[in-house]
Amino acid sequence: MTAEKSRKNAALLTPEEMAAADRLTIAAGVPGIVLMERAGQAVARAALKLGAPGGAVLVLCGPGNNGGDGFIAARCLAAAGYRVETRLLKAAEALKGDALEAFGRMDMAALPLLKDDRIADDAAEALTRADLIIDALFGAGLDRPLQGGAAELVEAVNRSGKPLLAVDLPSGLNGADGAVPGVAIKARATVTFFRQKPGHLLYPGRALCGEITVADIGIEASVFDQIAPDTFINGPDLWLEAWPRPDPAGHKYSRGHVIVFGGPVTATGAARLSAGAALRAGAGLVTLASPPDAVMVNACHLTAVMLKKLAGVEAIADLLADRRLNAVLIGPGFGVGDKTRAAVTEILKAGRATVLDADALTSFATCPDALFAAIKDNPEPVILTPHDGEFARLFPGLEGGKLCRARNAAAKSGAVVVLKGPDTVIAAPDGRTAINRNAPPWLATAGSGDVLAGIAAGLLAQGVPGFEAASQAVWLHGEAGREAGPGLSAEDLASALKPAIRTLVEKTGQG
Numbered sequence: 182m183t184a185e186k187s188r189k190n191a192a193l194l195t196p197e198e199m200a201a202a203d204r205l206t207i208a209a210g211v212p213g214i215v216l217m218e219r220a221g222q223a224v225a226r227a228a229l230k231l232g233a234p235g236g237a238v239l240v241l242c243g244p245g246n247n248g249g250d251g252f253i254a255a256r257c258l259a260a261a262g263y264r265v266e267t268r269l270l271k272a273a274e275a276l277k278g279d280a281l282e283a284f285g286r287m288d289m290a291a292l293p294l295l296k297d298d299r300i301a302d303d304a305a306e307a308l309t310r311a312d313l314i315i316d317a318l319f320g321a322g323l324d325r326p327l328q329g330g331a332a333e334l335v336e337a338v339n340r341s342g343k344p345l346l347a348v349d350l351p352s353g354l355n356g357a358d359g360a361v362p363g364v365a366i367k368a369r370a371t372v373t374f375f376r377q378k379p380g381h382l383l384y385p386g387r388a389l390c391g392e393i394t395v396a397d398i399g400i401e402a403s404v405f406d407q408i409a410p411d412t413f414i415n416g417p418d419l420w421l422e423a424w425p426r427p428d429p430a431g432h433k434y435s436r437g438h439v440i441v442f443g444g445p446v447t448a449t450g451a452a453r454l455s456a457g458a459a460l461r462a463g464a465g466l467v468t469l470a471s472p473p474d475a476v477m478v479n480a481c482h483l484t485a486v487m488l489k490k491l492a493g494v495e496a497i498a499d500l501l502a503d504r505r506l507n508a509v510l511i512g513p514g515f516g517v518g519d520k521t522r523a524a525v526t527e528i529l530k531a532g533r534a535t536v537l538d539a540d541a542l543t544s545f546a547t548c549p550d551a552l553f554a555a556i557k558d559n560p561e562p563v564i565l566t567p568h569d570g571e572f573a574r575l576f577p578g579l580e581g582g583k584l585c586r587a588r589n590a591a592a593k594s595g596a597v598v599v600l601k602g603p604d605t606v607i608a609a610p611d612g613r614t615a616i617n618r619n620a621p622p623w624l625a626t627a628g629s630g631d632v633l634a635g636i637a638a639g640l641l642a643q644g645v646p647g648f649e650a651a652s653q654a655v656w657l658h659g660e661a662g663r664e665a666g667p668g669l670s671a672e673d674l675a676s677a678l679k680p681a682i683r684t685l686v687e688k689t690g691q692g
């Protein structure tokens with residue numbers, strides 16, 4: 182598969198982009214009702230997996246095309262022998278277009294769910310009778326928080342404890358950013374169409390979707406020629422082409438040399454974790470530079486990582502006169518304050534691919550613009566790896582959803598921003614973003630971020646561009662977390678990278 186095709190597989194579409202994909206497909210000659218038939222049939226197939234044969238299925242249909250998918254699914258499930266009851270949020274007279282056509286094709290009565298904006302008594306009874314509920318209330322067209330009767334209904338459906346299958350998105354969830362501006366359905370499974378949306382991967386939305394199925398409804402990937410999405414699922418489909426391929430005739434010096442700047446004798450561990458991870462990520466050489474009194478402590482713990490004495494910030498420029506040191510990492514355990522600011526400024530001046538983490542970020546909380554100016558003067562890629570607290574300190578004015586905050590931060594700083602969390606977002610200054618989904622919860626542990634920063638530095642040293650290095654690092658970190666499993670500590674992560682790296686090497690045909 183070509184890299185371009187793989188990237189299209191990894192694309193995420195906002196509700197607006199998805200509507201454009203629908204429009205382009207319809208304009209190319211596939212009627213909207215045909216897309217809706219395929220969508221509804223995919224929902225029915227998913228329902229067959231969730232509900233006992235012949236059971237009672239309640240299909241809740243909203244006023245738009247999401248409801249239309251529900252009508253098709255209802256017809257298919259009735260034909261398959263299920264006892265199907267369809268209910269409408271609004272009167273059938275309000276239906277139009279493809280949804281109206283789908284309603285007619287269903288040829289089944291559909292009572293209203295609400296009476297005077299309250300749940301109708303007989304609708305409450307229908308919830309009790311159902312073995313499976315299909316949520317076709319609102320999908321990509323949600324444009325405001327659910328209120329009144331609709332909100333009450335969603336809460337009653339969630340309270341029912343019945344298995345819930347959401348059509349496209351759990352109703353109430355914003356597909357663009359994963360936000361839930363009011364209440365939302367908590368689904369056991371969700372069927373979406375063509376490609377996922379950012380809201381399926383970003384919290385809190387991600388926790389509401391259950392198991393997600395992406396159904397092919399006949400939209401061709403050629404729509405991407407006009408839609409050009411810039412948000413992706415983080416994984417090999419997005420960046421395998423940029424995975425470093427060592428020259429079989431090369432040597433360690435051709436695989437880059439990372440220098441990690443470590444902290445004082447009382448805080449040496451973080452930088453050691455980073456240095457070890459940089460080596461595992463494939464850098465040919467890694468040096469840990471630390472204050473003289475910390476060198477012995479580091480020496481007691483390290484074998485393959487080399488050591489260097491750093492007398493003070495003034496010594497950084499001399500050290501970096503050696504151009505073979507081609508990637509720098511500073512922050513983990515380095516300490517917060519003037520000295521760190523001066524060190525980071527020297528490093529950025531030296532024009533190296535750089536990862537700034539932890540204390541290197543916090544030290545600029547009082548003067549972020551100075552940092553951004555220095556980043557922009559550095560011709561090599563810079564990666565920032567803040568968690569939410571560090572992000573808020575460095576980008577105090579940026580608000581909104583995680584995707585939007587990360588994207589704006591990358592544009593503002595000129596760096597690739599890795600906004601960490603269970604749904605880490607990686608954003609490049611050129612607007613590309615990736616959302617990560619493979620991190621297990623036990624990855625949130627002391628020292629885990631130091632390892633992530635180290636992996637990123639190791640990849641930069643091998644010449645991987647900034648956005649790809651950051652995205653690869655986040656994905657590898659997640660895979661290592663899965664490999665090490667529950668009960669892991671950060672020390673386990675570097676060696677747990679090996680199976681994921683092996684997989685990538687095999688995928689790139691080097692194995």
Ligand SMILES: NC(=O)C1=CN([C@@H]2O[C@H](COP(=O)(O)OP(=O)(O)OC[C@H]3O[C@@H](n4cnc5c(N)ncnc54)[C@H](O)[C@@H]3O)[C@@H](O)[C@H]2O)[C@@H](O)CC1
Nearest residue numbers: 203216217245246247319320321322323324325326327349
């Ligand atoms: N041809 C197409 O466009 C296709 C669309 N599909 C389905 O169509 C859906 C999108 O359809 P629509 O664009 O009609 O949107 P929806 O059906 O998601 O909802 C739109 C309707 O809900 C109302 N609404 C929005 N937010 C509300 C709120 N908070 N409270 C009360 N009412 C609210 C709007 O005024 C509008 O009447 C997708 O999610 C998907 O399920 C699929 O059938 C595939 C093909």
Ligand SMILES: [K+]
Nearest residue numbers: 316319350352
């Ligand atoms: K829905």
